[in-house]
Amino acid sequence: MKKNKLTPYLLIAPTFVLFTIFFLFPLFYSFSLTFVEWNGFAIDKTFVGVSNYLRLFKDEDFINALKNTITYALWTVPLSVSISLVLSYILDEKVKGFQALKGIFFLPHIVSLVAVGVVWSWIYLPDKYGLLNVILAFFGIEIHQWLHDPDLALISLVIIGVWKSIGYNMVIFIAGLVAIPKSLYEAAEIDGAQGLQRFVYITLPMLKPTIFFVMVSSTIYSLFQIFDIVKVTTNGGPIGRTEMLVTYLYKVGFTNYEMGYASAIAFVLFAITVLITIVQKKFIEEK
Amino acid sequence: MKKRVLALLLASIMILALGLSGCTSTASEPAAAEPAAETSEPVAEPAQEPVEVSFWHGYTPEKTEVLDELIARYEAENQNVTINARFVASGEEMLQKVQAALLSGEEPNMLWGYPTWTGVLESSGKLVNLGQVMDSEWKADLPEGILNAGAFKGDIYSVPIEAGTLYLIYNKDMFAEAGIENPPTTWNELYEDAKLLTKGEQYGVWLPIAPNERTTWTWETFLWQNKGEILNSDGTNIGFNNVAGLEALEFYTKVIQDGYAPTSVGQDPFIDEQVAMVYATQGAANAYINKFEMNVGVAMLPGKEKLATGLGSNHYFMFKSDEAVEKATLDFMKWMTSGDNHAEWAIRTGYLPVSDSARTSERYQSFGAENSHMIEAAKALTYGVARPPIEEYPKVSNVISATIEKIVYGEMTVEEGMEKIQKEADSIFK
Numbered sequence: 001m002k003k004n005k006l007t008p009y010l011l012i013a014p015t016f017v018l019f020t021i022f023f024l025f026p027l028f029y030s031f032s033l034t035f036v037e038w039n040g041f042a043i044d045k046t047f048v049g050v051s052n053y054l055r056l057f058k059d060e061d062f063i064n065a066l067k068n069t070i071t072y073a074l075w076t077v078p079l080s081v082s083i084s085l086v087l088s089y090i091l092d093e094k095v096k097g098f099q100a101l102k103g104i105f106f107l108p109h110i111v112s113l114v115a116v117g118v119v120w121s122w123i124y125l126p127d128k129y130g131l132l133n134v135i136l137a138f139f140g141i142e143i144h145q146w147l148h149d150p151d152l153a154l155i156s157l158v159i160i161g162v163w164k165s166i167g168y169n170m171v172i173f174i175a176g177l178v179a180i181p182k183s184l185y186e187a188a189e190i191d192g193a194q195g196l197q198r199f200v201y202i203t204l205p206m207l208k209p210t211i212f213f214v215m216v217s218s219t220i221y222s223l224f225q226i227f228d229i230v231k232v233t234t235n236g237g238p239i240g241r242t243e244m245l246v247t248y249l250y251k252v253g254f255t256n257y258e259m260g261y262a263s264a265i266a267f268v269l270f271a272i273t274v275l276i277t278i279v280q281k282k283f284i285e286e287k
Numbered sequence: 288m289k290k291r292v293l294a295l296l297l298a299s300i301m302i303l304a305l306g307l308s309g310c311t312s313t314a315s316e317p318a319a320a321e322p323a324a325e326t327s328e329p330v331a332e333p334a335q336e337p338v339e340v341s342f343w344h345g346y347t348p349e350k351t352e353v354l355d356e357l358i359a360r361y362e363a364e365n366q367n368v369t370i371n372a373r374f375v376a377s378g379e380e381m382l383q384k385v386q387a388a389l390l391s392g393e394e395p396n397m398l399w400g401y402p403t404w405t406g407v408l409e410s411s412g413k414l415v416n417l418g419q420v421m422d423s424e425w426k427a428d429l430p431e432g433i434l435n436a437g438a439f440k441g442d443i444y445s446v447p448i449e450a451g452t453l454y455l456i457y458n459k460d461m462f463a464e465a466g467i468e469n470p471p472t473t474w475n476e477l478y479e480d481a482k483l484l485t486k487g488e489q490y491g492v493w494l495p496i497a498p499n500e501r502t503t504w505t506w507e508t509f510l511w512q513n514k515g516e517i518l519n520s521d522g523t524n525i526g527f528n529n530v531a532g533l534e535a536l537e538f539y540t541k542v543i544q545d546g547y548a549p550t551s552v553g554q555d556p557f558i559d560e561q562v563a564m565v566y567a568t569q570g571a572a573n574a575y576i577n578k579f580e581m582n583v584g585v586a587m588l589p590g591k592e593k594l595a596t597g598l599g600s601n602h603y604f605m606f607k608s609d610e611a612v613e614k615a616t617l618d619f620m621k622w623m624t625s626g627d628n629h630a631e632w633a634i635r636t637g638y639l640p641v642s643d644s645a646r647t648s649e650r651y652q653s654f655g656a657e658n659s660h661m662i663e664a665a666k667a668l669t670y671g672v673a674r675p676p677i678e679e680y681p682k683v684s685n686v687i688s689a690t691i692e693k694i695v696y697g698e699m700t701v702e703e704g705m706e707k708i709q710k711e712a713d714s715i716f717k
Contacts, residue, residue: 039678040386042410127488127561129553148551150696237498238550239696240689254383256682257407 084169117232176210406678418443445602449638511595598671
């Protein structure tokens with residue numbers, strides 16, 4: 001009987017040990033770094049208390065990065081969620097070549113972010129060198145600098161972000177749509193509901209949990225993981241207009257070699273993400 | 288059931304061992320690396336004990352090929368030594384790799400990198416003080432200016448292996464088209480020529496503004512030409528918050544703001560014929576001339592109060608390990624940096640040679656006779672100024688380039704920009 005009690009522990013042991021070594025330990029170690037000043041090379045670390053956290057409030061670059069990240073999320077999340085919802089609804093209505101289209105929309109999601117960044121930075125090349133400008137010029141639209149224009153750089157990144165995430169969101173939406181009982185639509189049709197009415201009064205309410213899930217994951221994604229594309233395309237420029245929290249903390253840590261301060265930024269980012277997740281979870285539970 | 292539990296147990300142990308093996312080996316290594324041989328006394332070589340030297344570099348594939356050839360030759364001459372040269376990362380990214388390696392005790396014996404890294408690398412306590420172990424004949428063979436580019440707090444922690452300078456590379460066809468006969472020699476001429484060369488989507492000169500070291504380095508040449516200095520005389524803060532610095536900042540940003548230099552560029556604005564002039568090294572000139580077969584001229588950078596250019600050098604660093612390895616590493620460094628070996632390295636890679644013995648060698652002399660742009664670069668080398676290899680330099684550099692970008696985009700005036708640089712410098716040098 002005794003060995004049966006041991007079996008479950010043994011079963012979870014490998015994961016648990018690896019989790020401790022590669023997740024818990026770095027987490028606590030990195031937290032301890034938020035209280036020191038350290039260049040990442042030196043043998044000695046200087047204890048500075050909470051001054052790394054206090055510095056955040058006075059750091060214009062940090063506030064700028066925070067502002068950019070929130071702006072980016074506010075643009076990308078609603079755009080990508082609404083576009084993918086509409087597209088999935090259309091595809092779900094038995095469009096010809098439905099499977100092939102689904103595959104095509106999903107493709108951007110599985111491509112490496114670095115490759116995506118490189119390709120898009122070519123598309124966005126300034127003046128006559130970029131594909132997008134050449135196409136726009138064909139239609140007589142004025143040539144833009146895109147990633148080099150302080151007013152357009154963030155929007156250019158939003159376009160990449162939306163393009164990249166639509167496919168993934170669609171897969172989840174389509175799964176949600178399939179789960180809605182067809183009898184509801186039939187009943188609505190008998191009552192005389194039109195296409196748009198069916199979408200607003202049946203699809204949307206039934207899909208609410210899915211929408212919330214997609215919104216939560218998209219928000220976290222745009223807060224936490226908007227790194228590779230920025231690093232490859234703009235590296236935070238021009239004049240810091242596309243600097244995100246993650247790229248900024250990377251620069252602080254690995255260009256300025258301030259590991260303590262970088263860790264403090266990381267923990268603030270962590271706190272923001274947890275907060276958003278809790279708020280969004282509350283929403284779902286209320287429904 | 289018993290068998291299943293046993294199998295499970297074995298599997299867990301295996302995974303555990305796999306996970307831990309990475310940690311245990313790294314944990315024990317720094318201890319092994321502790322006994323440092325910083326003595327200058329020659330130590331008798333252990334009788335042909337095989338020695339392995341790990342060497343990290345960031346060379347392009349073409350240069351790596353040359354390097355591998357030279358290493359093979361060195362290994363043939365020194366049967367017991369194996370040099371494990373490996374491309375790890377190029378440019379500043381190498382320092383990030385080294386940082387991770389130092390923390391886990393996986394650092395190489397020999398590292399190729401920039402002298403500006405000296406400060407941070409030294410703080411690890413694992414860097415060998417090369418000034419103490421290099422022999423006097425070797426030191427005398429290296430020009431003082433280049434050798435001192437790797438000096439930190441009075442000690443020399445690295446040996447130069449390649450040198451390069453910024454000079455003016457210009458498109459002769461565009462110059463002819465604009466009716467300009469000679470390249471500019473002063474700031475005023477630079478401005479006027481850039482104006483003449485600008486039309487439509489073509490610009491006179493490329494002065495970079497992206498927030499990175501290239502921007503800072505290019506701007507620093509203007510600072511030096513105006514008799515300014517990056518640091519104050521005792522090295523405790525920046526030294527260019529004065530007329531010299533303001534004029535340099537103003538001229539640099541004015542050329543761009545007046546529309547004679549582009550704010551955004553494609554892959555390479557010179558190859559794209561987007562600009563007629565660039566501030567670049569002889570490596571770029573080599574590529575334009577030999578690879579892209581462009582009609583290119585080279586000249587010393589235009590000056591103002593004096594002639595000056597950026598002196599760039601790549602250096603070899605050595606990390607502490609056991610005596611035999613350190614000795615072999617040092618020997619290989621000397622072999623690479625002097626005489627015919629070094630002349631061959633310089634000729635085939637397009638860098639400027641660092642040691643006198645290589646520069647005066649017959650081989651390099653006859654090469655120079657056929658490659659006038661290299662002679663021009665060597666001439667520029669005499670006006671070269673090195674960037675201070677202090678720990679704070681990377682941060683100061685970031686602030687300068689970020690500010691230049693902001694001024695160009697009209698976010699702040701030159702004076703406000705200088706104020707911002709000073710404010711940030713105060714906290715960097717606190």
